[in-house]
Amino acid sequence: MKDFNLEGRTAVITGASRGIGFAVAKKLAQYGATCILVSRKIEDLEAAVQKIKESGGKASAMVCHTGYPDQIKAMYEKIMETYGSLDILVNNAATNPHFGEMLTADEGIWDKTVDVNLKGPFFMIKHAVPLMKEKGAIVNVSSVNAVSPGLFQGVYSATKAALVNMTQTLSRELAPKGIRVNALLPGLTDTKFSSAIISSDEICKFAVSQIPMGRYADPEEMAGAVLYLVSDAASFTTGASLICDGGMLV
Numbered sequence: 001m002k003d004f005n006l007e008g009r010t011a012v013i014t015g016a017s018r019g020i021g022f023a024v025a026k027k028l029a030q031y032g033a034t035c036i037l038v039s040r041k042i043e044d045l046e047a048a049v050q051k052i053k054e055s056g057g058k059a060s061a062m063v064c065h066t067g068y069p070d071q072i073k074a075m076y077e078k079i080m081e082t083y084g085s086l087d088i089l090v091n092n093a094a095t096n097p098h099f100g101e102m103l104t105a106d107e108g109i110w111d112k113t114v115d116v117n118l119k120g121p122f123f124m125i126k127h128a129v130p131l132m133k134e135k136g137a138i139v140n141v142s143s144v145n146a147v148s149p150g151l152f153q154g155v156y157s158a159t160k161a162a163l164v165n166m167t168q169t170l171s172r173e174l175a176p177k178g179i180r181v182n183a184l185l186p187g188l189t190d191t192k193f194s195s196a197i198i199s200s201d202e203i204c205k206f207a208v209s210q211i212p213m214g215r216y217a218d219p220e221e222m223a224g225a226v227l228y229l230v231s232d233a234a235s236f237t238t239g240a241s242l243i244c245d246g247g248m249l250v
């Protein structure tokens with residue numbers, strides 16, 4: 001268990017008020033990390049923080065729209081003031097505002113998707129790195145869509161593929177500083193994000209038929225993978241894409 005011990009480490013998790021981000025924050029807190037939960041709505045964040053505290057974890061909330069670099073900068077100033085350093089960053093928040101053939105997407109869709117899914121993680125990392133004094137670990141939550149674009153999700157899929165590419169570049173550039181950068185590629189997972197798929201019997205049946213394990217994931221199953229990537233158990237792993245998809249891409 002020593003390799004998974006995160007005692008004394010501070011972690012920022014974006015999109016942590018629910019779904020995969022919340023499961024990750026809960027898991028990292030369970031293994032000893034002090035977790036800073038980030039999203040846009042303070043009420044939801046406070047409820048999430050409360051749940052982690054009730055189970056004995058250390059957590060706090062910070063509001064930030066990760067599509068706005070000025071909000072990211074202001075948040076890191078607060079993190080610096082309050083915590084002084086940072087060990088772990090999980091870039092998990094994302095958006096998917098367009099469903100349809102790719103050529104029907106307009107400039108607003110592109111800007112919003114790129115701002116939150118790609119520029120957001122970039123600026124989160126840019127500000128995190130100076131705070132990572134010893135060994136740092138960064139996980140970018142991408143998607144199986146990075147490898148095989150989802151139907152009618154062309155813009156979202158393109159940003160998730162670019163996020164994997166950015167992970168690889170930064171893993172090389174940050175390795176000399178002792179900072180590891182990896183990507184997690186979840187398959188279908190039961191969250192609000194995927195509710196349009198999971199709540200429709202017909203669409204869900206088709207989606208699950210593409211998954212050899214014959215089911216979708218629980219957010220908790222993504223949290224274990226992130227715990228591995230940020231922990232010392234993954235000390236020689238950087239630039240990797242960990243696919244957690246029940247075998248879908250095989």
Ligand SMILES: NC(=O)c1ccc[n+]([C@@H]2O[C@H](COP(=O)([O-])OP(=O)(O)OC[C@H]3O[C@@H](n4cnc5c(N)ncnc54)[C@H](OP(=O)(O)O)[C@@H]3O)[C@@H](O)[C@H]2O)c1
Nearest residue numbers: 015017019020039040065066093094143188189191193194
């Ligand atoms: N669920 C799946 O099947 C699936 C599959 C592959 C990949 N993923 C990826 O997994 C990650 C998490 O998704 P999820 O399924 O857990 O989604 P979710 O349940 O909808 O949760 C999304 C979280 O992100 C926050 N958020 C959204 N936009 C934000 C922004 N601009 N700034 C800050 N926070 C923001 C939300 O809170 P607020 O709305 O209050 O800000 C919420 O906490 C995403 O990167 C997604 O692409 C999910």
